[in-house]
Amino acid sequence: MVSGSSSSSRSSSTVSKPATSTQNRTTTPTASRSGGTSKSAATGSRSSATTSGSSQNRGSSTHANPPKSGSGSSSHANPPKSSGGVSNGGSRSGSHRSSAGGGGDRVGNQSHRNPSQAHFNGGAPKRVPPRERPYLHYDRPGHFYGYDRHYFGHRVHYLPRYRRVSYWGVDYYLYNGIYYRYWLGNYYVCRPPFGVLFDLAADIQLSACRFAYYNNVYRTYSAIDSNYATIQEQNRIIAENNATIAAQQAAIAAQQAAAAAQQNAVAAAPAASATPSIDVNALKSLASYQLANKLGLVQSYAGANTQYFVNDGVFYVQEANGQYKVIVPPAGALIEALPDDYDAVTLSDGNEYYKVDDTVYRMTAVDGTPYFEVLGQMPAEMAAQYNLNK
16 A cells, blocks of 8 residues: 555655765755755766657758748748747746756756755855856756756757647647757757656656645636636546545554554553544645635646656656656655746745746645745646746
């Protein structure tokens, strides 16, 4: 029986500690008990994998040089004229960071320092977001599935060739396995679109994701668009499965308590007079839902019996056929530090949150340890409002 549907933050653990990274140009904040920031350091190892499209991939075209406009398939010497925008230089927009990213060349990508370590007492130095840093060479970013430096949010002037693919009505420019979005004459390194399938080598180190809670009640959200209609149906199925798992765990716990009472008459008396236990998981998931809905966010539920992985803001799961699939960051997921391409945003309740692409994080604490928690996703209209790349 898989545990974790009714208790908070116990469902997942690190499968194998991934490589960590060095950051040169700016300091990436990490969750800290004193509210400070920490520098992340160490080196990473190269890895390889192959990617393939999924059913969301609505079309593609290949170019030797960037095209002048949106959907043409012929070769052009100039990049396309923008008809849309990339939020914060990412696949949808950028925000706080769970792994380090900054100035060095092909250094390891993730920061996994304890969030209570190495913080500044006098405040963080002024941060320059990736979209405002010097241009990269197109061969510099590493693949999203590895631990080379990803450079999400950084800009590139030119791509020698690319294949244009469309996911969820958004155009991506794929060169050498790296995804880009085009905006105002520049290509921005971005995370892969949701639904991308990829293979990982057997020796790849995976970082499992921890959760603050699981949703075992299906709820609807006031802010919804066509992209999130599928999430609503997904949430209904996951909530039902989580509720089943929670009921099974409760039944097992009751059986264990009854067995203990029979074996120990002394322990049976206090068990009979004990007050009913509080379902902390239910309280946390409800509070998170209420806040997300109030802010106009949509949540994607996590399955209590599913193993989730995260790498520099990219969340993924393993499919039955052994491939891995990029997914919408699930609500309640915890990371120790935010990706380099984060943005701090103030939402409608007047509080500050952290935005990575369209994903909104908040500061939280689990068992006394500070984390950044996935609160929910911004629908398209809201994401455009908070697009700091305009």
